[in-house]
Amino acid sequence: MTGLLNFPLALNAVLGSILIVGLIFINYVRKYSIDRFQRGIFLRLLLFHFITMASDMLFMQLEGYPGRLVYFILYITRTLYYLFQVLSFCYMVVFVDYVVFTNVSRSKKIIWFSYIYFFLRLVILFIADRYNLFFYIDPEKNIFMFGKHYYIRFVFGYFPLLLALGIFIRSYSSFKKSHIIISLVLMSFFILGSGLDYLFGTIRLVWPWGTSALLYSYFFIVQSDSRIDPLTGIGNRFSFNEFTDKLSRRITGESWAVVMIDMDHFKMINDTLGHQEGDNALRDMAAILKSCTGRKDFAARYGGDEFVLTTKIGKGNENGVTTLTNKIQAELDQYNAKNVHPFKLEISYGYGVYTADGKQSVLDFLNQIDGLMYKNKQERRRHGDQKNGAAG
Numbered sequence: 001m002t003g004l005l006n007f008p009l010a011l012n013a014v015l016g017s018i019l020i021v022g023l024i025f026i027n028y029v030r031k032y033s034i035d036r037f038q039r040g041i042f043l044r045l046l047l048f049h050f051i052t053m054a055s056d057m058l059f060m061q062l063e064g065y066p067g068r069l070v071y072f073i074l075y076i077t078r079t080l081y082y083l084f085q086v087l088s089f090c091y092m093v094v095f096v097d098y099v100v101f102t103n104v105s106r107s108k109k110i111i112w113f114s115y116i117y118f119f120l121r122l123v124i125l126f127i128a129d130r131y132n133l134f135f136y137i138d139p140e141k142n143i144f145m146f147g148k149h150y151y152i153r154f155v156f157g158y159f160p161l162l163l164a165l166g167i168f169i170r171s172y173s174s175f176k177k178s179h180i181i182i183s184l185v186l187m188s189f190f191i192l193g194s195g196l197d198y199l200f201g202t203i204r205l206v207w208p209w210g211t212s213a214l215l216y217s218y219f220f221i222v223q224s225d226s227r228i229d230p231l232t233g234i235g236n237r238f239s240f241n242e243f244t245d246k247l248s249r250r251i252t253g254e255s256w257a258v259v260m261i262d263m264d265h266f267k268m269i270n271d272t273l274g275h276q277e278g279d280n281a282l283r284d285m286a287a288i289l290k291s292c293t294g295r296k297d298f299a300a301r302y303g304g305d306e307f308v309l310t311t312k313i314g315k316g317n318e319n320g321v322t323t324l325t326n327k328i329q330a331e332l333d334q335y336n337a338k339n340v341h342p343f344k345l346e347i348s349y350g351y352g353v354y355t356a357d358g359k360q361s362v363l364d365f366l367n368q369i370d371g372l373m374y375k376n377k378q379e380r381r382r383h384g385d386q387k388n389g390a391a392g
Contacts (some may be wrong), residue, residue: 234299
């Protein structure tokens with residue numbers, strides 16, 4: 001019987017992948033994630049991939065066994081396979097798109113498209129089933145048979161991957177290095193695995209290759225979460241130290257503007273208004289800094305009420321750091337004018353330009369601008385005291 005012959009293949013090609021995806025799902029669903037929207041996307045991607053693999057494994061186990069019930073189950077499992085394979089591919093597109101653009105409304109549009117595509121796929125499969133266009137189950141032997149237009153199913157099924165590839169090519173210039181890697185791993189592993197399966201028969205390379213891509217994606221998410229401050233959603237001290245460590249080992253001649261920021265009167269906000277308002281102040285401060293930086297810039301919560309910004313300075317743009325600090329102050333003025341919360345956001349800062357030429361260590365440079373920041377803070381306090389004295 002074909003089912004008995006397929007049993008070792010099912011165990012080797014599918015069961016291991018099912019167990020890995022199941023374990024990732026169980027671990028991740030219990031893990032705290034900073035980005036809940038991304039968490040939802042990835043969990044659904046895992047679930048749809050799991051359903052697709054489980055359907056394929058059950059089909060492989062039963063194919064070739066006699067009986068009308070087996071015939072019915074084979075049709076159901078193969079239909080589920082084709083439907084949820086499309087959903088898993090669509091959510092792969094959503095995941096890649098969200099990792100790159102971090103735009104919830106944009107990703108939600110792709111999700112709506114995914115379910116419309118899923119419904120269209122269901123209708124087409126229903127029509128194709130009546131005419132054996134894509135596949136059919138031999139009623140005498142209960143084995144899978146390719147339909148005369150199976151290639152259409154292949155193209156239609158893998159269209160989401162082509163869509164992801166189009167997004168990748170179109171937006172390549174805006175990708176960070178980590179985005180390029182995660183996008184290439186997800187798309188290439190699924191495309192190569194599926195393509196080899198189609199060319200050489202049902203050897204099920206798509207499952208170990210696809211599961212490897214999902215495992216890599218999971219490591220990417222966990223690693224990304226470890227670099228983000230959970231309260232403000234921007235980088236943390238670890239991610240900044242990682243950045244400066246890389247910078248210290250490069251002698252490229254590149255120049256980077258670094259701004260260290262300390263929030264004024266933060267202790268007073270906590271003591272008089274409570275820690276909830278203190279948290280709001282930190283979140284709003286981080287949002288302002290994030291709005292002032294580009295995709296290739298870096299913003300992090302350095303610790304407590306201190307933040308740090310880095311941005312690359314091109315030749316002939318040495319005054320770019322002054323432009324950045326002026327922009328931050330303008331955003332703060334607009335924020336304070338709105339009176340959203342019962343506090344004002346005020347900052348002291350120190351800044352400088354670090355050139356990766358090996359002449360100065362990053363640590364010495366950071367100590368230098370840290371001193372400038374506290375000097376600015378003392379001057380602001382002295383100015384405030386003088387102003388209050390004059391008013392009195």
